[in-house]
Each structure stands twice: as structure tokens, then as C-alpha cells.
Amino acid sequence: MIKAGIIGVTGYAGQELFSLLLNHPEVEVSFVTSRSYGGKPLRQVYGNYFNITSVNCKDNYLDFNNLDLDVLFIALPHGLASEIITQEFIRKFKIIDLGADYRFKDNKVYEDWYNTEHKNTSLLKYAVYGLCELNRELIKNSSLVANPGCYTTCSILSLAPLVKEGVINNRSIIIDAKSGVSGAGRGVNLNTHYAECNESVKAYKIASHRHTPEIEEQLSYLAKENFNIVFTPHLVPMNRGILVTAYAELNKELDYDEVKSIYEKYYKYEHFIRLLPKEVFPNTKWVKGSNYIDINFKIDKRTNRIIVIGAIDNLVKGAAGQAVQNMNILFNLKETTGLKRIPLFP
């Protein structure tokens, strides 16, 4: 059995991860920590765990030296993982960081967009960007996996084949994303107050959201050129789910089947990527609770644009599910192990 620890179990991503690991046949959870609820039984923080687990949240300041551990998941706000992780860590066990600290190769980008100094740049060279379907081979041999952001996972997977094949004008990419409220975390504030965000749709952090450079860096690798994109996130009154609507100019005239074959070239054998049938478009509802990303596209001949739609569950493929998928890769398990949840409908 793989011995796993979770730092930051009481955020939404952390608890989703705990839920997945509990039902994972090859894992046992050794410990979980929480800055806010240290000392409390998890079932008091999340009532769904009554009678399911009696685990207590430790506080975050464990003695990491004495841990008998195979893999450490870190689900903390940015800036904290880089304070915790040392070189010794990555020698002793695998680390999967759900935060942003190790997602950027170009540290200046991180420091600019996150408006902070990186706490431990010496480890950046070990980090692999954990977008499983694109970086599987690199992940296998890594010890420090930077689990991608929710918007980024959905955006990059939706566009990667087009960018890789050079069929779109990369500088024309516009990503209009819609997220459920759990994406904002469990911290209380007026933005996530029920009566304020129910019966409401709004854009936020327009042209300034921190997932923008993450999408740009990864797509630029695929394209082998640097470029900027427009990214606009929106808050939508639902609990879970991200829908990405991406727009780009086509470099040449292509019909549906030609583009479909490009997607199939990359994704045909990907278990968690579902290319929907023609004219069937993704709906966050069809992926809820699961690790799937649903993708389809439409070509608008009148404007020479392609419109790509992608949908994920932000807490699963956009966070905890992908973290488990990364763990499966790291430990040479079947990638779908412990990730067989069928989307919960309705």
C-alpha cells in the first residue's frame, strides 16, 4: 500500500482528495493536516465523513523528518508549499503540489503574477508540470509534480492539439471560462456569500487572472513559440464545474472531420478525455464528480474561427482527481485506479 499524507485537507480540493484516496485500492492515508482545524476530527469539519473516518486533522507543522511516507500531497494557497518542501523531501518521497509554486519554469512570471518572492527556487529544476495527458513521461520519473490549476487544465487540454499542430493563430486565442463557486475555495467572504452569488453571473479578474500565464507558458511549449492569450473567468451560481469556451482563428480552411482527426491523434486513447460526437457539446453536468474532461468544437466558416468547448469538474480533473492520476503515474499504477467514479447525474 502506498502511504500518503495530505497537507491542507480541509480546503475543498484537500477534502476531495481525501475522499478519492479513501476509496483508492492501493493507498492508505497516513495523516492529514489543516491550518484552520488542527486537532479536530475531519468528520466535524466535513459532515459527509461521519462514520466513514475517525481521522484527526493534525496541525500543519509536522515533523516531516520522521514521516514514514511514500507520497505527500500539498493543497495549500500559493507561497506555502515552497516554504515547506526541501531537497530532502524530494529524496525521501514523492510530492504532488496542488498549489502554484512549482508550476512555472520561468520564475519571473510566477513572481510577477503572484506578486511575491519565490521561497525556494533551487527546487524549480526538479519540478514537472503535472498535466497527465501531456507530460506523462516526464511525470513518471519526477519527484516533484506541480498539479495544474483548474482553469488551466481545462483550457490547455481543450486547445493543445490545435496549438501543437499549428492550425490556429495562437495570438488570436481567447478563452472565456465559467466556474462554479467551489473554485473560490471555502474561505468566507462577500463574493462567495450565498445571496450575493446566487442569481448572478459576473466576470472577475479580467485580463489579470493568475491562471493566464500558466496557460500561456504551457501552450507556448507546445507551440514552440511564445504568445499571449486573453483569459476571462466568470463566476456562475453552481457548486462544481468549469466550462471553457475558447476562440481562435484557423490558419487554413478545415472542416469538422479534419479537426476531429487532429484531436483523435492526441486523445483517442486517453481514458479521461472524451471527444463528444459531432454537434454534442460539453456540459459541466455530464462530468460532475468524475475525472473526465469533455471536449468538442465548432467551425464557424463565416468568421473563419474555431470555437472549442471543454468541461471538467474543477475539484476532480481540475484538482484532486488529477493529483491522484499523477500519483498513479508516479507509482506505475494503472492511471484509472481509484478514479472510476461515474459522473453523478443529475
Next chain:
Amino acid sequence: MIKAGIIGVTGYAGQELFSLLLNHPEVEVSFVTSRSYGGKPLRQVYGNYFNITSVNCKDNYLDFNNLDLDVLFIALPHGLASEIITQEFIRKFKIIDLGADYRFKDNKVYEDWYNTEHKNTSLLKYAVYGLCELNRELIKNSSLVANPGCYTTCSILSLAPLVKEGVINNRSIIIDAKSGVSGAGRGVNLNTHYAECNESVKAYKIASHRHTPEIEEQLSYLAKENFNIVFTPHLVPMNRGILVTAYAELNKELDYDEVKSIYEKYYKYEHFIRLLPKEVFPNTKWVKGSNYIDINFKIDKRTNRIIVIGAIDNLVKGAAGQAVQNMNILFNLKETTGLKRIPLFP
């Protein structure tokens, strides 16, 4: 492997059942039928099944004589199962009926409340009421299990220990229930139109809902006396979940711990019944997607009343999950097999 068939897979209960059986380690689904979508792949009716199953919905008029089957689930509106099931059926395979036709021992009650004639009363004597925690022993040896209604499951389990021990005035029982909209099924009408039931709470079928006599019959067995109750269902703007708030007069002064010990007497070893800690009250959110029922109560000394709260997922413990639990009992499997879903939060 147990060979299972589902009649009526494209209702919400039917598709939930299919989802549970797909992940059940001892079951293979032989066929599924649908009156509305006969001939169509299920994944076209429910997009959550893309890439997961290629099963086609047969129409409902199978040749049941040639079925190689161990268990047949029927998820149809009342009045239809009794048309389909014959004595030969129950000799050849186990039947679990999610509808109302075989729930009543007193057929007159059925015919009065459902305003219809029963199509096959000759089989009533074989039917067992499939409320697993109360009728486990009877179910084991049955061939025709009448799976309880959603409101009834939640109401009866919430009150059974009190009724059985005679500590409340049965004639004082009032059940005020709140249900998510999936309980109304997938059939379209103005009552379930989004803009009509969003931002809205209302009572319906006040003192006339068909689950009333079902609750009464079962509680009367437990009490060994006949009595009527008040039952008021409400429609609440959410997808899943039932919350039951039940009120009754106490026959004598009891404190929290005394009543708790009554509940523990019956439920302590029940996996799917969670008696919450003192002053923690059920929330439909804590059971979503799972087969649990959460129960707790409060004693109001000022009025000599006990207020019992129960919560279930109407599509799981209130329908498909309990059907699987019944199947597990029928086939002598561990009762929790295939029912390990942790409640999905948030």
C-alpha cells in the same frame, strides 16, 4: 457474476441504478429498457455515460421468457410492474420493484390512494417490503421485493425506534418533508420547469400524498396498532435530497441520552444509518450521492415533543441505492457491496 436487467433505465432512479450496478463488483448488466428511448444508446440519453457504456436501451416489451437473468429491477410508474410480472417471473429470477404496486399488504389502501385497480393481486402474498434495515430477514428469502418510496424510507427509518418502543403518541406524528426536484422525475411539466421552481418553496399534495399510507402501514406494523399521520411534502430548489422533520408527543419524560439509547438499540450496527452526535443535525448535503441516512433528534421539554430529523439522497437510499442493498441481501452478499460511495461534497 449476477446477471441483472433494468426495466425503465431512463428515469432518474433507473439511471442511478445503472450507475451503481456498473461499479458493482458482482454484477453485470444484461440489458436495460426504456419506454421513451427504446433503441437509443443510453449515452445519448444521459451524456454522463459517454465512453463509459455503449449499451442500448431496448424497448420495454422484451420477451421475458427467454431471459437469462438473475435479478430484474423495475423502475416504472405505478401500475406497470403489476402488468409485467407473472408468477413464472418470480420463480425464475429475483424481482426488485422500485414502484408502488407491491408495497401494500392491504390492497384496498393501494387502490384508494392510487385511484386504480391492481393488475395482479395474486402476487401480493409473495411481496416483501424492502426496507432493508427493518425487514432484512424477510427479504433474504423473498423473490419479489417492493423497494420503498423515497419519502417513506426517510420517514420510517427516522421514526421506527420510537414507534417500536412505544415512547411516542403515534397519533400525534406529523411529518414535514422537503425534497429536491429530481424526486419529481424527468418528465417535463411546468412544476419542474427551471424558472418556476428555482427561487421557490412550496408544499404540494398536502394531506394527500401517496407516500402517506405507505408510511402509515409500515409504522403500524411496528407499533402493532393502526393509526394515521399527517404528511406534508415540499418542493425545494435543489437537485437531490430529502429532509424529513418529524414531530411527535412523548409518552413520558425522556432525556436526550435515553432516546439516543433507543436509537442505538436498533441502529448501532447499521452501516447505512448514521446517528449524528448530539446537537449536530442532518443536512441533505452530507449524504448526497451516498446510501446513508443521517438521523438526529431534539427533545423540546417546553412542549413535550420530540423533533426527529432525517436526511437521505432520494435517488440512492430513497431508490436505487436501497434497491442494490436489497439485491445484496437477496444474493447473500455483504450489504455494502457496490455501495461505498462517499457523499460528494460540496
Next chain:
Amino acid sequence: MIKAGIIGVTGYAGQELFSLLLNHPEVEVSFVTSRSYGGKPLRQVYGNYFNITSVNCKDNYLDFNNLDLDVLFIALPHGLASEIITQEFIRKFKIIDLGADYRFKDNKVYEDWYNTEHKNTSLLKYAVYGLCELNRELIKNSSLVANPGCYTTCSILSLAPLVKEGVINNRSIIIDAKSGVSGAGRGVNLNTHYAECNESVKAYKIASHRHTPEIEEQLSYLAKENFNIVFTPHLVPMNRGILVTAYAELNKELDYDEVKSIYEKYYKYEHFIRLLPKEVFPNTKWVKGSNYIDINFKIDKRTNRIIVIGAIDNLVKGAAGQAVQNMNILFNLKETTGLKRIPLFP
């Protein structure tokens, strides 16, 4: 024009009141205050007021002596109004307090349930309970009106005719109430966090909610006897609205028309009370944004119970609308002045 001030304009009740007064033909708002947003333009706190008003929120510590004012509305948490109001106040202008401080004649009840000492009991004798339809004559000559709570308004108006006519067993009254989340106010906490209360129904403060004694005191006046009731509030995922489902034993056999005539005796000429047609039951949606209360009932002959349903908009008839109605009474205006909003549907 009536000169009005609002203390506590940035709570949900306060801002609703401001909205109503802005469109009131006989009122001009002289000033508004806010503890949390003192100094800020109201339109920065509530974006709905862009271009509508440039009013700034003063802080709460006005020099009340120099106010040129006809009526002062106070929309603060309990315990604060009684600190502010002095005898001089009620000589100089009318006061309508939306909080609890002056709702109870029996101060011990207030102090017990609110777990606090009353700050100024000397004014209690001047206070009138501002449930307009029941206390209209008293209100007219008062200077200090205690505006009722939201649950209480809906509960009392739903039951008053039955209690007054003595046709129900008062000790059998059970009130099961369901409220939208705006009833919990604008303060942020986990209970009102979107992802926590969306897709969720739960009971709270069972047999211990502070509106219980308020309902009891007022119904006891009407009944001319003291009695206790059971009151259970529930939180429902919607913004606005309260639905009350009240249960009581009938003292004698009555049919629908007989009870209807009792309701008509008291409410026939009440503009804001709508007795719905037989078998049409209140829905919070039908009163949203308006000052109406919709009421209907059902007699359950099987159990000799009457089930009464009432629905209001908690922020209008349950708070700000009733406050304006009280003001209209105080200033001898037509009671409907400024309260002509048609319920906003859907």
C-alpha cells in the same frame, strides 16, 4: 414630505427599506448610516444603486439631537436599538425598530431568549408591536413601533384567525418554517457560504430559535391564554422568501368553507393578505419582492388536523415592507402608499 433616517442601511433589510423609501411618494430620505461602511457611498456597497443615488453612509454615531427628522428606522442587530433610543427621541420623532429590543412586553422573555440584559426597559411601555393587520389602531398613536421578525410575521398572520376564534388546540401548534438565505443577513460565515448552502436543506436552532417566544407572546394575547408552540426553522437554497407550514388540532369538526369564513372575517379587507382559492397553496415565488402574505389551509379529516400555509418575502412583509406599512399608519397615509410592487416573477 416625511423626512426619514435609516440606521443600519447596509444590511439586507436596511437596503430593502432604502429601496422602498426611494420610490415612496411621500418620503425623502435625510440620511442613512452604516457601522461597517461609514463614509462610503451606498452605491459602492450595493451596486444596484449606481446612478440612482449618490447618498453616503454616515457612521452610526450621529448627533441625534440635531436631527430634523420625522421618522427614524433602525435596522440593527438586537441590543443596539435600546442603546440608542432615548425618551427624547420618541418625543421628537417616530421610531420604527426592525430589531427585537422592543418586541416583548415581558422583558424576562427577551432577556432569557436573547441571553442579554435589556439596555433601556423604561421605554418598553411605549412600544407597540407593529404587526400592522393586527395592531393597526395601537400603532396609529404610538411613537415607538417594534417591527416584527420575518418568521413571526408569517407565522402569526397564518394562525391568528384560528387562535382568535378558538377553533384549534393552541398547545398542539407546530410551525415548520423554511427560509431563503437572505434571512441570515449579509454577514459572511460558513453557513451562508454559497457552496455550503447551495444544494442543501437543513433545520437549525431546533426548538430554540428566538422567534419562538415572539410568536408565542403574540398568539397568547390573541388567545387570551398562555401556551408554548414548537417552531423549527429551515435554511433553503434561495435568496428570498419564507414559507410557513403550521399544524394544529381542530377543536371541533369544521369544513373548508367554515374555516375560510373565519379567515375572511379577519382578512377580507386586508390589502396585503391574500387568501388563495381552495386547493391553491402559497409559493414563495408568488410574493417575491412584494409586501403580500399569501395564505391557505387544508383540513385533514383523517387526523383532525388543519394545515395552514403562509408565504412572504422575508425582506419585504418580513422586514422593510412592513416597516413602511407601519410608517404609513403612523403618518395617516394610505397603507399601500409606496408598497405597490407587483411580485417579480419568475
Next chain:
Amino acid sequence: MIKAGIIGVTGYAGQELFSLLLNHPEVEVSFVTSRSYGGKPLRQVYGNYFNITSVNCKDNYLDFNNLDLDVLFIALPHGLASEIITQEFIRKFKIIDLGADYRFKDNKVYEDWYNTEHKNTSLLKYAVYGLCELNRELIKNSSLVANPGCYTTCSILSLAPLVKEGVINNRSIIIDAKSGVSGAGRGVNLNTHYAECNESVKAYKIASHRHTPEIEEQLSYLAKENFNIVFTPHLVPMNRGILVTAYAELNKELDYDEVKSIYEKYYKYEHFIRLLPKEVFPNTKWVKGSNYIDINFKIDKRTNRIIVIGAIDNLVKGAAGQAVQNMNILFNLKETTGLKRIPLFP
């Protein structure tokens, strides 16, 4: 008093219109019709009207010749108004058509996109496109006003100043729109079934929605050149509201203040257009129930794009409110008459 009739009062737009006209000081509603509910009192179709109106819905086949009428509102699906309206109509009274039949100058566009033959093209020359802020002068002298669509109102007003001043590349325009479910009308189907669209976001009619050519035609007039745009509507789980996020390339470098002054040039004195302060972005919640459109924009220097956000209530400024505004223009009333609703929050 202006005598008004409403054809099609029982759709959501029709009933909103009725609600506005009821509170309009210069209007009396002479009659209302309904294809689905002919003969029924409106209050039975929409419970919000209990005690407010006793008007009965006539069926749609009135004898229009004998109508004593000043203005006729038609709120029917496309294809029906052109069957009803004759030349005599527009001589006898003003017509405001909320449907699409008279919105297009280029009838071929209508017939292509609506896949139908126009029933009466002879009246097209009389029709004026009723986007009040842009066509006020033309509307004044018209007898047949084509009230714009909901998406189109929000899209055109959001972009008009930029297009008119030629500061953006018109061929780069992408409009990503999000609508509440009431926009889909009151007709029941699986798309608007509560459990199907709650907890769900999806795009629909991608690059093929019928509001696309309407936006194009109007923007092309303003630009004095023809061009196509990309338009993608999305369905969002809320009752009311449309948010438009529009993207375009800037033709030259402009800063926020320069663009702001362009918007102010056109909209500064427009009562119903609110240009929000810098960095404050529209939220459907801030306009709910009102006739306002809120607009703001952000310049993304990295990509040389402008992102414009607009928000309206689809049933008010997007339908019934604008219809009343058009009526006010036609009858030389103050444009805000009867449209003073403050946005209902929350």
C-alpha cells in the same frame, strides 16, 4: 390614458410587460390574449397576480377591427406577428412587436436564419428597429416598432460606441453571452427541466443562434460596413439576467480614459445606460428587475484587445422594459415613465 393590448401575455416577456403596464401611470390595459390559456383569468396562470387583477386572457383570435386601442404589444414566437399585423393596423394604432418578424431590413437574412418565409414583407418598410438609445428619433414617428432581442440589446449597446467610432477591428468581434433560463421561455422541455439545468453550464446554438444576424445587421449600420461576428450563447442556472462578454482588437493604442470618453460621448445622458466606475464590472444581479444596462470594459495591453462587459435583465431591458420604453417614445412621454423599478437585490 393610453389604451394598450397585449397579444401573448402568458409568456414570460408578456407577463413582465403586463406587470410594467399595470404600474404605468399613463396606461390602461384594455385586453390581453393567450394562445395556451385563452378564457382563463391571468391570476390562475401567474399566481403573483392574485388580488391584483381579475383580467381574463382572451384567445388570440380577436376581432382586431373593432378594437378601441392606442398601442398593441405582440409577444409571440417569430412568424406569428407577421400573420396578424395588416396595413390597417398600423394606421389605426401603434404596434410594438417583441418578436423577430420585423427586426431585419434584409428579409433574406431573416428567412435564412429563421428558416421560414416571411408572411408579410410589404410592411417591412414601415418597421423601425426599436433599440431606444440608438434609434430614438426614428422610433418617434414610427407605427411599427420591432423590439430587439435580449442578447442583441445587450450586445449592441455594449459595442455600439466602439463600432461607431471605428476604434476596433469589427471582424475581430467575439461575443460570449450567458443567459438565465427564463430566456428560453415558459415552454416545457428537457433543456429547461430543473434537474437538468441546475448545477450546469453549457453553450448552445454555437455560431448558429438567431440573434447573430440581428447583432450583425445593426452593428453594420453603425459601422457603415458589413461584417460577421462570432456569437456564443450559454445557459446559466439562474432565472433572470444576461451577461455579455465581448472581445475585439483595438485599431490603435487607447487607454481606459480615452475609451471611457467614447462611451460617455454616446451614453452620458442615457438614463438606462450605466457606465460603471473603473474596475467595477457588471453583474446581472445589479440590474435584476430593472430596465438598466450596466457596461464597463478593460483594455488588455498584452494582447491589444478590449474586453467589454454588459449586463441586463433579459425580461426587462431585453424585452418588456424596452417595449415600454419604446411606447413612451411613441407617445411622447418621459422615457422613464413607468420604468422606475430599482434593481431588486439580492
